[in-house]
Amino acid sequence: MTASRTTLALLLFAPLAFFAAFFLAPMAVVAISSVTTSDGALTAAHYARVLLDQYHWDVLWVTFRIALATTAICVLVGFPLAWYLVRIVRWRAWRRACVILIIVPLFTSNIVRSFGWMVLLGRTGLVNQGLMGLGLTERPIRFLGTETGILIGLVYILVPFVVLSVGNALAKIDTVYEDASADLGVGPARTFWFVTLPLCLPGAISGAIMVFALAVSAYVTPALLSGGQITVFSMLIFQQYSTVFDFHYGAALSVTLLMLTLVLVSIAGRIGDGGRRTA
Amino acid sequence: MIPPLHMRGENNMARIHGLATASALALAVTLAPASAQDAGKGALHVAWYGGNWGDAFKTCVADPFTKATGVPVVPEVGTSTVTLSKLQQQKDAPTIDVAWMDGGVSELAEAAGVLEPITQGGVPNLSAALPQAVYKNANGIYAVGTGYYSLGLTYNTKEIKAPPTSWNDLWKPEYADAVTIPSPANSSGVPFLFFLHKIWNAPAGDFTPVFARIKELKPALFFDSSGAASNAYQSGEAIIGAHFNVGAFDLTAKGLPIGFTVPKEGVWATDARLHLVKNAPRKELAQKFIDTALTTDASRCLAEKLYLGPSVKGVTVSQETAYRLPWGVDGTVENLFLLDWNEVNAKRAELVDTWNREIARK
Numbered sequence: 037m038t039a040s041r042t043t044l045a046l047l048l049f050a051p052l053a054f055f056a057a058f059f060l061a062p063m064a065v066v067a068i069s070s071v072t073t074s075d076g077a078l079t080a081a082h083y084a085r086v087l088l089d090q091y092h093w094d095v096l097w098v099t100f101r102i103a104l105a106t107t108a109i110c111v112l113v114g115f116p117l118a119w120y121l122v123r124i125v126r127w128r129a130w131r132r133a134c135v136i137l138i139i140v141p142l143f144t145s146n147i148v149r150s151f152g153w154m155v156l157l158g159r160t161g162l163v164n165q166g167l168m169g170l171g172l173t174e175r176p177i178r179f180l181g182t183e184t185g186i187l188i189g190l191v192y193i194l195v196p197f198v199v200l201s202v203g204n205a206l207a208k209i210d211t212v213y214e215d216a217s218a219d220l221g222v223g224p225a226r227t228f229w230f231v232t233l234p235l236c237l238p239g240a241i242s243g244a245i246m247v248f249a250l251a252v253s254a255y256v257t258p259a260l261l262s263g264g265q266i267t268v269f270s271m272l273i274f275q276q277y278s279t280v281f282d283f284h285y286g287a288a289l290s291v292t293l294l295m296l297t298l299v300l301v302s303i304a305g306r307i308g309d310g311g312r313r314t315a
Numbered sequence: 316m317i318p319p320l321h322m323r324g325e326n327n328m329a330r331i332h333g334l335a336t337a338s339a340l341a342l343a344v345t346l347a348p349a350s351a352q353d354a355g356k357g358a359l360h361v362a363w364y365g366g367n368w369g370d371a372f373k374t375c376v377a378d379p380f381t382k383a384t385g386v387p388v389v390p391e392v393g394t395s396t397v398t399l400s401k402l403q404q405q406k407d408a409p410t411i412d413v414a415w416m417d418g419g420v421s422e423l424a425e426a427a428g429v430l431e432p433i434t435q436g437g438v439p440n441l442s443a444a445l446p447q448a449v450y451k452n453a454n455g456i457y458a459v460g461t462g463y464y465s466l467g468l469t470y471n472t473k474e475i476k477a478p479p480t481s482w483n484d485l486w487k488p489e490y491a492d493a494v495t496i497p498s499p500a501n502s503s504g505v506p507f508l509f510f511l512h513k514i515w516n517a518p519a520g521d522f523t524p525v526f527a528r529i530k531e532l533k534p535a536l537f538f539d540s541s542g543a544a545s546n547a548y549q550s551g552e553a554i555i556g557a558h559f560n561v562g563a564f565d566l567t568a569k570g571l572p573i574g575f576t577v578p579k580e581g582v583w584a585t586d587a588r589l590h591l592v593k594n595a596p597r598k599e600l601a602q603k604f605i606d607t608a609l610t611t612d613a614s615r616c617l618a619e620k621l622y623l624g625p626s627v628k629g630v631t632v633s634q635e636t637a638y639r640l641p642w643g644v645d646g647t648v649e650n651l652f653l654l655d656w657n658e659v660n661a662k663r664a665e666l667v668d669t670w671n672r673e674i675a676r677k
Binding site: 091094154272 | 396423492493498499500502504505534535536537538539542543546547550551552663664667671672674675676677
């Protein structure tokens with residue numbers, strides 16, 4: 037028994053050491069530099085500079101607005117897609133092909149995919165050519181440098197997370213519940229609303245939380261698709277670390293974003309838990 | 316004006332160093348056999364940039380160096396700022412011997428105390444370098460340029476027949492929504508503001524008129540990375556604006572209708588510089604490497620491959636390369652607007668902040 041316990045300890049040690057080295061230590065560096073001055077003295081000045089400035093709240097609002105919209109659209113698009121894959125597709129090979137199609141883009145770097153969108157959404161890009169060809173618009177619509185452009189890029193990148201987590205939840209639902217509901221004379225719409233939806237809500241919420249957290253912290257996609265004309269919070273952080281070299285102020289910005297995101301995510305998590313309990 | 320930044324960096328790094336040691340220890344246990352580290356023991360470690368820059372540094376400097384000395388070169392790939400943070404972190408026990416960093420970051424590295432003076436005795440070819448390319452302060456020579464690149468006026472030759480002659484052309488109504496200039500996230504962003512400040516004769520230290528005019532500009536985008544600029548010119552999203560001569564002529568070389576011109580006000584330029592790392596483990600070889608980079612052959616090679624304006628005296632290049640140099644066909648280093656980076660670094664935080672508030676929001 038002791039031997040296996042030692043093995044277990046050793047096995048656990050490796051991931052824990054890895055976690056400490058690559059997650060906790062860098063986090064600690066950021067947290068410490070956010071509350072210290074260049075001389076190492078404790079200070080709240082960096083946080084005061086972040087929190088007492090209306091500008092930062094404006095940027096936070098833009099950031100969270102884009103992230104919330106991304107999350108909502110991802111759920112609205114991802115849910116039916118997951119439903120289609122799990123409930124409608126009967127042919128195994130086709131389902132597998134669909135899942136691969138959803139997953140493969142995740143292997144490509146965000147930079148490349150965002151550059152792709154820059155070309156597609158440009159003034160002379162495919163999207164505008166299509167819209168003008170169909171006579172839907174006379175002049176090219178401006179996507180780059182707008183929140184719509186950023187939204188399109190983020191939704192495209194993040195929708196697989198919803199599909200996978202909702203699909204997983206849907207696949208786990210035992211259809212006897214739905215059969216029972218039908219036996220009791222409830223129509224399909226009400227069955228969906230009162231039985232199926234609550235059962236896959238935890239999956240949807242965990243997918244939504246992933247999307248939201250990734251959208252709030254996304255840098256590459258907003259930086260490229262905003263064309264430098266819209267600022268999201270991660271861009272402010274990047275600037276401090278890469279151009280201005282003020283690691284203390286940059287750290288305070290990072291911790292602020294992290295904390296606010298955690299608050300929102302934990303609220304969402306609570307709603308998810310509530311969903312599970314009532315179900 | 317630099318000391319606060321310097322101190323900031325140092326204390327930061329001391330702190331990071333402690334934690335980094337702790338995490339390195341944890342990591343060493345996880346990834347015990349680090350034999351890869353021993354492989355590069357006799358080699359010279361040189362920090363340089365990625366992509367075609369790194370390739371050119373290898374062909375033009377590292378390969379001739381290895382041929383002459385028999386010592387292999389191990390590249391440490393990273394942008395200038397990444398290299399600077401590496402140097403700060405390994406300050407007590409450096410593994411990098413020589414580092415390429417751009418103008419601007421070079422001054423920050425000197426202020427952070429990670430550089431060793433380069434001497435004529437150690438690097439005889441120093442006397443072959445242009446006087447402008449030798450950077451010194453009270454401590455001695457802290458950097459030497461290995462080639463200039465500029466941010467010039469770049470345009471789509473299909474859309475714009477006559478080459479533009481002035482930076483002010485960017486404000487012409489016919490180019491509305493199709494213009495691009497660098498954002499402060501790009502290394503040229505803040506210096507470009509200084510350049511505009513100078514060509515518009517704005518009052519000393521006051522950037523209000525510069526921001527006022529940029530606010531009137533109708534851009535397609537403000538580019539963060541040189542790649543984003545290339546992408547915009549390539550797709551036709553931008554038909555006129557600023558771009559590096561290196562990036563613009565890369566597009567031309569691919570057969571795209573892109574022109575690069577030095578307008579009448581001139582161009583802002585900077586350079587890629589070589590630095591000797593303080594307490595470099597292989598100082599002799601490091602000096603020899605810098606010496607190799609300052610030969611006419613190396614300088615010509617960098618000009619042919621990256622269109623870098625030679626920083627070594629008396630370098631002649633092919634006709635084709637000549638018009639791709641940062642100063643244009645007939646120019647010399649005298650035509651470049653080279654900034655005092657210490658001045659730029661001192662105002663950097665303020666200008667980035669103003670840009671965010673004034674320009675980068677709707």
